[in-house]
Amino acid sequence: MPSQKQSSDQLAQMPIDQFYQTVASSDNGLNANQVKTQEAKYGPNVITAAKGQNKLWQFLKNFTSLMAILLWVSGFIAIFAQMLELGIAIWAVNMINGLFSFWQENQAQKASDALKKMLPTKATVIRDGQSQQIDTAAIVPGDLLVISAGDSISADARVISSDSLQVDESALTGESDLTDKKADYHHGEGKFAEHNLVYAGTVASAGSAKVMAINTGMNTEFGQIAKLTQGQQSKPSPLEIELNRLTRQLSIIAISIGVAFFLAAIFFVHYPMAQSFIFALGMVVAFIPEGLLPTVTLSLAQGVQRMAKKHALVKNLNSVETLGETTVIASDKTGTLTQNQMTINNVWLPDKVYTVSGEGYVNNGQVMDGDQPVKAGKNAGLDLLLKAVTLNNDTAVKAANKPDGQPQIVGTPTEASLVILAQKYQLNSDELNAQNPRQKTLVFDSDRKRMSTINKNEKGQLTLYTKGALDGVLAKTKSILTNGQVRDITDNDVQQIQAANESYAKQGLRALAVAYRDLSDNESQDLSKATAENTEQNLTFVGLTIMADPPRPEIYAAVKKAHQAGIRIIMVTGDGPITGKSVAVKIGLVSNQARVVTGDELTNMSDDDLREAVKGEVLFARVAPEQKYRIVKANQANGEIVASTGDGVNDAPALKQADIGIAMGATGTDVAKEAADMILTDDNFASIIAAIEEGRTVYSNIQKFLLYILNSNVPEAFPSVLFLFSGGLIPLPLTVMQILTIDLGTDMLPALGLGSEKSEPGVMQEPPRSRKAHLLNKSIIWKAFALYGLVASLISSAAYFFVNYAYGWPKHALSASGSVYAEATTITLAAIVFCQIAAAMNARTKYTSVFKIGLFSNRHIITGIIFEIFLISLIIYVPFLQGVFNTHALGVAEWLFLIAIPIPLVLLEELRKWFVRKYFMKLSQ
Template sequence: MDEKKIRELYAESEIEDVYHTLKSTASGLSSEQAKERLRKYGLNEIKRPPKQGQWQTFIKNFTTLMAILLWISGFIAIVSGTLELGIAIWLVNIINGTFSFWQERQAQRATDALNKMLESYVQVYRDGKKQQIEAKNIVPGDVFSLQAGSKVPADARIIKSTSLQVDQSALNGESVPESKKNSFEPGEGKYAESNLVYSGTTAVSGNATAICFSTGMDTELGQIANLTQSQEKVESPLSRELNRLTKQISIIAFSIGLAFFICALFFVKYPFAKAFIFSLGMVVAFIPEGLLPTVTLSLAQGVKRMAKKHALVKELNSVETLGETTVICSDKTGTLTQNQMTIHYIRTLNDEFTVSGDGYVNNGQVELNGKQLFYDEHPDLKRLVQIASLDNDTAIENKDGKNKIMGTPTEAALVIMAQKAGYDIHKEVLKMPRLREFTFDSERKKMSTINQLNDERAIVLVKGSYSDLIKDCTQIQVNGAIRPLTASDRQKMDQLNHDYAAQGLRSMGLAFKLVDNNQSINSMTLKDAESELIFSGLVTMSDPPRPEIYDAIKHCHDAKIRVVMVTGDSKLTAKTVAVKIGITSDKARVIDGRELDEMSDSELREAIKDEVIFARVAPEQKYKIVKTFQENGEVVASTGDGVNDAPALKRADIGIAMGLSGTDVAKDAANMILTDDNFASIVAAIEEGRTVYSNIRKFLTYILSSNVPEAIPSVLFLLSGGTIPLPLTVMQILTIDLGTDMLPALALGAEPSDPDVMKQAPISRKEHLLNKRVLFKSFLWYGLLEALISVAAYYFVNLRSGYTINHLASGNNFYVAATTMTLGAIVFAQIANVINCRTEKVTVFKKGLFQNQHIWTGILFEIVLFFALTVTPGIQEVFNTTSLSWSDWLILLVIPIPLVLIEEARKWLFYHRK
């Protein structure tokens, strides 16, 4: 039987039939029955997907396509006779893989700590007695009790209840609690059956007794978790791009190796074995060994910076994915809004009072025409605040400066409103003690209390749905005076109520009446209490947007990122909030769950190309929305905190869960967790993601540029048939790749964001890391300039030593000096290159020449390393180097200056001149 039919069976059946079906009774199960059912059904737990073992996770970091290429590269180096080089390449791979594993372990530990929760307990009836057990031990057929603040442990049918209201936002995304009772009403939308409660929800007021019919993975929560876990994780764009890049570089490296092998055979007349070894050295030279460490460091730096901004990333690659995000599918309740009902206006017949201050805070005030007003300065306001405070079962405790609500969000909002008006609730409760109460129920939609007014009179205080309460009113209070309620008064209030609803505000009516103490209050009926009332006014409320959300949405729009609201709330509320915070214009189409079911895939794909809001959607529909955006070529981030968000979080390119209010299911499904539940943190995370992608490109440009001056000397050697001695040896080439270039390249991975990074469109999926721009700048601009300088340095030393262009030094000290100078020219040209690569368009002087201290540490390192290679006996022989004169050092030190100035001129010519 499917879940819908199971819900219908237990909701619509008579309670005696439910007992019969579950083989239980009103007094619950026996201990023996409970043990047998626990063996049969298992623990009442949401099974989590099995995590990869530590060894599997560890090995994964050493078997990526780029890592495999480096293992092969190291092997080739060893085969070609350079054992030290091969070992060095393997060490780079080992260090990088270990670092990646450590970073992911750190993130996983933080996530596990975030998910740790206290054991949950439930009061059940076993052997005819009430006893407390762990919620995981509850079984179908168990009868249990619920009180305000209790988490619902399993899906259950209500047997009896008193004023029960349940917060179901974790399942349906609605901010307003649902009223529950023991009689059946279908309600609107999923999970709206009046006599069913669901695992993962919370009782916010009242109490009830219920009988469990589903536990663990058979609950609605479990079904959603199962849907989430059955989805395969989408490979991140960065993983796909790095695999593509690895293939491209492999093709380039092996193609060049093959070309050099053929040239060595036919032009230089090398023996086959020597030509093969020479070409293998060139293959290794063209593989960027520093790519993986740079990517890992860039991602790790992004993770570290994001952690400081309250964003916990579980997987390193998720950082870059944020940078490519084009659409954010966001839940409303608790994500865009505060999930705290707040009073906005108090309305009497003639006056509108504005209530300032958002959320459950008692700072703020009540104003009339812009002036602060205390409750006792206006008779109508005084009465209205009195009703809101005393006809109320909510208490608010202030602990460590934070308000803790004990009751429903709506009643808490009324209490906070009274505090803002200066009303001392505790004092007034003592003056006007409660004599009787008529609890709220979903049929009449009202709550009433009778309070002592003085020795002679009592007062009936009533609050509830405006449209239901106004029908019971015959009089109205205006400026402290009580007079008959006219048709004109009612028409005016109806219009005001309609206008507030159009703004997405909920209205609550408040009324009262005075009764004599000689009247028997204890025998007063509900009808007596709630008839012939005096209308006082209404209050309007909503779940307000987070204060920082306005700027966050604006930054998203500046960054060309669409934000699409996907919520379980009503169409009117969803659109009002979306328009208010700037997600969409008033022209946006609102599609609810029913319409979504009726739409074909092609219709939905067309609909999401325009402004759109999704309301009243079910979990599987959120998943469908995310999937359809992806099919339209979008990179999708999906945010949420409830169980209902988990399938979409898992399907999205990056799922973002709320750490404080988020359910465990949502956090397990997500790639990133916001530890402060702040949507604005996503914008900071996107900036970091874009910065990471940009830094990887900067690294690529930098590292590939040196390949040209490394290759050109060998090309001259080959094309001259060996007449031009090798201006650069293979060991010197690899010294650049694995020595002098390494730290500056890693420093580029830590480069701060460019000033305009959030003013650009997201990186297109059609655009690759190794694109035409990178190839042009690397090979035909930076690389060509470096090649000219390095070849010039080689010939300069030859000519200075008395050799001619047709007769160059070979196999002597002058030849070693020439190759050392060639190596030095490339090293110092790369100093200019790393400075130039720090920005794409902005002048490096505007960004700050010394902003990235790691760059200068890297530059100092490569100068010191080059110096050590040229003066250290033993090392000189290995790397074919010698000491340079002070004049040679002066030439090398000058090389970076014109290269930086030339690049600054190019940036000005192509970008700033316009």
């Protein structure tokens, strides 16, 4: 790859001969030898992706998290302590989870790769004076490229000659306004605004040109931004950080309990040290949630699948949960909040103002006079204006051939809006052009800000039709059409027109002026002499078309839902402050009192001032790419979890820096998609809000799993407490293998089922989770240990003593062997399992009644419950398993007792939730 980048600005200003000499080319393009030299010097014209992780490491990292390491160590200790079955079971859980995680991430990456649409594959070049098509990868500096309307531009290049070339640079600038390109150097306003330079990744929307490549591949502006994006280091997601913290917490708890039980076994029961160690290891295993990683992975994977159905492709599993924590969305305007489709919504005439219904390019509206549709022939000024913008137009609107009903636009968004306007007025543009054939075009020029065409009507008369910026048209206007009559324009007329224009501008709308003039016989005889200077004069002003880029229809509800969820949306746009604020206010993003910070203000703003600014109601306008990156960082410095949206190359650094980068799949550039964590396949902002809801659900489901899995730790440990503090007089009501049965057997499937629970009602009515909040919080600890766990401990211990009572206890001492002891431990184990059935149902919701969401609505939990009953039955009745797990067959009375356990536990929890909803939740509202 090349190591040197030629200075675009310097090359743009050079005299043409010096420029040819500098790039070692000519007006005939490169010859074969020059091409080889340039290829050797600069390499292929490709955007190189950042080097991905080594496949082996990508695989191994799924087995090296803190929780995974803890499980590896636990399994090793179990095997070392001659508990082979326990060690193998723990390692098997780790292996299954790691493989599952790797498979899910690999599938997500494959889907992401399928979305990539790199730079165009072919380009037309002139080499040795001959036109030929080559792969874009073969373009080198000095190549002479031929560009036509609709072509994508594959290299940074200087314009050699131009025939009304207009380029859509929105991929770089973020804005849909077209830029005029011509051979003469003029810098223009802002970055990428040189009139004689075009850039890779942009599109020629109108006209044609010959351009000479000056930078290719990673040396293009497109490539430089890609390099900046790739240089940023990836950082752990909030979920990864929280899981590591949770693992440390649980490790400390488990090891502390293990040490306490180890010492108690030695000093209270006088066990030998080796036996005490094995006993303590059982307690450690009991308090390590072996199913945590599988449940987290499954929750994330199912979130990914649900989001994919809602057109949101997540590239990394952990990004799902991060979405749920989002507090700020830094959003581009054009194409993200708006449709990126210019739409005429008013036609202003000196004697009348008409409204236009229907937004976007779908022809589903009408020109309206009040509440009545208007057709051709009703107003001379309106008829003439619509005729003028139809004839003075180079854009084609082809019939819709896509499911969304959007037609194909060949040309500029502004002219497309005029074509659609004519259709809404029921004008047939093909017939009108056939009746009024064009004789000459005075192409648009950014200096005079006008375009004119000369057309001949059925009588052979030539008429000049002009459209353009108001100031440029008014400067050449002599008369005005009003009430069907042409008269001299007055100062009062000019003031009225300018006042209307200013009024629309304050609403963020753009005005396009329309005028005409009938040519004289002398002018009509020789059109070769017709120039903009001698023809665009003494015009008759007709009116203004008022246009805007309309918001997406779904954006209103999405913004409202985001605000209800406590999420702020900050608009970051390259558009002007008036237009940006108008759109933001219209869609409910901000109020009229919101502060607008421009790019120039932002340049002079310190990081501290910016941090203060983003705390309030604010939007940013006229910003450069690196400034959007600053805005994201400022929010993060305030402790916000930031999602940043975008589709252009200019958005990539901010997408990479954000906690969640969200790229547009349909219109997004390749660099933006590479930098993003999530890709919207439908470019629908509302999909972001749906994805955030899924993210919150994933986090909630992980907490539900924790509640469920930790509550069984108490009844697992309680029998050992009885054993220790009785000095061994109460034999262990639960053996280590029976504890393993609960942790890795009966508990696993219902726990995984909780990971697939759907969103609980009201999840988007709560504020985002605080950065100080943690997965293992006080509420979970209280419910798991003091409520669910304690109740299950009392029930299972009572079952143990009841069986012993039936066989003569307390008259006869409790035995640590024999059939009575086996039956007593069996019913203790079974009672914990049936308490867990109730716990699975109770953990499905935080506040909502489980009957409201449907007792059997989660088939994964129902399947898990059926499986755990089946498994415990096998352990109880299969002779071989009875020997392994020290169990004994139970009778009908015992089974009736077990089956009855979940019913009161579920009903009591329903009563508690009702009490919380009725009193505590009302108080908090």
